[in-house]
Amino acid sequence: MVENVNVMLKLFIEYLQIERNYSQYTIGSYEFDVKDFFMFMNEQNINSVNDVTYSDIRIYLTKLYEERLARKSVARKISSLRSFYKFLSREKIIEENPFTLVSIPKAEKRLPNFFYGEEMQQLFDAIKTESPLGLRNLAILELLYATGIRVGECSQLRLKDVDFFLSTILVHGKGSKDRYVPFGSFAHDALEQYIHNARKQLMKNQNTHDFLFVNYRGGPLTTRGISVILGKILEDSSYNGKIHPHMLRHTFATHLLQNGADMRTVQELLGHSFLSSTQKYTHVTNEYLRKSYMSHHPRA
Template sequence: MNIDVNILLKSFIEYLQIERNYSQYTIESYQHDINEFFLFMNEQKIASLTEVTYADIRIYLTLLYKKNLARKTVSRKISSLRSFYNYMLREKLLTDNPFSLVTMPKIEKRLPDFFYGDEMKQLFAACETDTSLGLRNYALLELLYATGIRVGECSGLRLKDVDFFLSTILVHGKGQKERYVPFGSFAHDALEKYIQNGRRLLMKNHDSHDFFFVNFRGGPLTARGIRVILNKIIEDSSLKGKIHPHMLRHTFATHLLENGADMRTVQELLGHANLSSTQVYTHVTNEYLRRSYMNHHPRA
């Protein structure tokens, strides 16, 4: 691809960062998806973005499916490219968006995975608390479970966003939306110990900044860094099977609903724009109740 396309992609990334306030992880996904399509254009001898047709996109979709990619992955790639073309429409660089004609593949519905209470205890037990990094990791786990915030929202948390008096955090969510989320006494104690005995030591050889969670060098902890830490905690625990860090968010929502929280409250705490995004957790709790009944009722 020529340099003009690279400049265009750079301006699109800046638009996602500044105007849409997307997380670094999301932006990297967009960038990867678009660069992948650029390679396809080179292979198909398509000289310009304006020359891409619906027929070309159909060929591209066929190649994606031949790779046995999940429908959700294909949908994400098409969504990235549709947004990229919409941006070019906005900038009046073309007159139509060929990706607007593409029907998204129907995504198979899967219930979100979550940790049971005993599994959460195993995760907390896997954290050491006698080092500065251990205190940070424990505080990280406590906060994610206590608030259900996304990993990207957690990495962007700053000192001023945490109110220890009211036990709340100000979360900067998707699309520049902000919300206040409370946290309980366990998270409160863990966060205070981290600030007093962990963060200060980690910041010893680093210039001052106000990001709440820091890495071992004292710099801001990235979303990718948080994922690495959580995966390590999971590895150190006795838990088996397929586990991913986003399960802590699912666990937060599921446990709230299981213990009587109403749907609207959980929606607000999670920062979901639509109630339909939250309703999936009712299926999880209903399935949990069904299994409990089948396992314990004498005439099940």
């Protein structure tokens, strides 16, 4: 490719970091998608981003579908490229933006997976709290279920973010949006037990830091580390199924709505910018009610 697209990509990444304040994970996805399109341009002998036409994009979409990518993955790639070209247009690097003509394929609607009450109890029962790591694992599970915070948000919590008097945590969410989230008595007790009886023991060989959750060496626990812990809890339980970290977030929201919480409250607690992001849980609760009706009504 004649044109130095890497310079454009570098400028775009700086824009995402500085102006959009996106996380490194999100920026990594954008970078991957744009680089993938650059490879396609090279294959098609397209020498400039200005030379890309709507027809070229249709060929690219066909290629993605031939690779059997899910509609969600294709939609993400097109969204990334649309943002990239919008940036190029803003910077006067391109004359026309062909991606304005491309519609993003609608993703398949899937109901979020969540745990039923008895399944959550199985997870809690699987944790042995005789060791410092067990107390830590219980505190993590209780807090995730009590607050619905993301695993990434959980890994970033610091001791000063926990207010035991008000039973709230200060969560540093996506896009530097902070929010206060309350937690109940079970999470309160588990956190106190962990901080006073376990965290100090785990920290004994580590320089002082104030991250709330730590690994067995005393270092800050990563998002990946929390995911591994949740997987191990599932293994030790009698629950037959798979777990992904977001399931606890889905469970938190679903259980709140099933028990009468209003949508706006759940939106605030989850840190969703738009109510539409929260509305998917109403489909879950409606399906739950339908199944309950069909199972228990004598004339269903």
